Amino acid sequence: MRALAEELAGHGYYVLVPDFLYRHGRTPILDLPEYIDEENRSRIVAELLPLLGAHTVDRTLSDAEAYLDFLAEQPEAAAGPVAATGYCFGGLLAMRTAAAHPGRVAAVAAFHAPVGADGPGLFAELTARVHLGHAEGDLTPEALGELNRALDAAGVAYTSEIYPGTVHGFTMSDTDAFDASGLKRHWDRMLPLLDSTLSVK
Numbered sequence: 001m002r003a004l005a006e007e008l009a010g011h012g013y014y015v016l017v018p019d020f021l022y023r024h025g026r027t028p029i030l031d032l033p034e035y036i037d038e039e040n041r042s043r044i045v046a047e048l049l050p051l052l053g054a055h056t057v058d059r060t061l062s063d064a065e066a067y068l069d070f071l072a073e074q075p076e077a078a079a080g081p082v083a084a085t086g087y088c089f090g091g092l093l094a095m096r097t098a099a100a101h102p103g104r105v106a107a108v109a110a111f112h113a114p115v116g117a118d119g120p121g122l123f124a125e126l127t128a129r130v131h132l133g134h135a136e137g138d139l140t141p142e143a144l145g146e147l148n149r150a151l152d153a154a155g156v157a158y159t160s161e162i163y164p165g166t167v168h169g170f171t172m173s174d175t176d177a178f179d180a181s182g183l184k185r186h187w188d189r190m191l192p193l194l195d196s197t198l199s200v201k
Contacts, residue, residue: 001087003173008085011191013198014077018067020093021051023059036175052089057096057118064097068104078199081106084128085190087171091132092117099125107131107197109190112138112168116147123154129197130158131189135182137167159189 005015019027030047033040071077084105086094091113098105105128112135130151134144144162151158163170163185169177171186 004087004171007187011194013083013194014071014074016067016071018063020055020060020063020090023054024051034174036172038176041175055089055093060093060096061100064093064100068097068101080199081197083107083109083194083198085109086113087111088113088169091115095122095126095130098128098130099123102127107193109133109193111171111186112166116150120150120154123151123156126154126156129193130156130160131193132158132160133182133186133189134160134162135166135168135170136162136164 001017005017009015021027021029029051030044032044036044068082071082081104084094084097085108086092087110091110092115094108094110094113095115096118098108099122102125108126108128108130110131111133113132115132132147139147139162141162144160148158148160151160163179163182166179166182167177169175170179170182172178173183
């Protein structure tokens with residue numbers, strides 16, 4: 001996440017990477033190896049799922065308001081709306097943030113994320129422009145079609161596509177899910193979205 005944030009900041013954006021699991025203790029909460037492979041993935045997921053389950057919608061929205069207020073106070077950040085980006089569960093948090101703050105979030109980019117987990121009602125609140133990059137291992141073409149029809153019905157301005165040959169976590173270079181072409185495609189989609197919706201100070 002630090003490497004992704006530094007890359008994005010290198011394009012002129014003020015980037016905040018919140019620790020949304022702060023209620024469970026100081027980072028690191030889990031004992032993570034330097035490289036996550038299939039052997040240790042199941043242990044990590046088993047430890048992480050209860051923490052994610054405790055992160056309710058109410059907690060998401062309370063935190064999101066604090067993050068947005070913090071960003072608005074930073075003199076280094078350009079005035080105006082922000083973008084919310086996220087990976088895996090973070091993508092769902094980004095969508096919740098944008099839906100709750102339509103006047104403050106202009107763009108959302110979510111990758112290998114369970115963005116439909118809250119149901120289509122979430123989409124009805126979105127005014128931000130959205131890009132969804134799905135892992136081929138996460139979403140069938142049929143499920144993609146269903147998701148995109150729900151976005152259409154809600155009137156969301158979006159792109160939503162499956163990244164060929166990818167599995168869940170394809171943007172994470174410290175895991176065996178990493179896919180360099182998927183990561184490049186992620187930047188090729190996200191940067192034009194941000195460039196067209198945000199100001200760079």
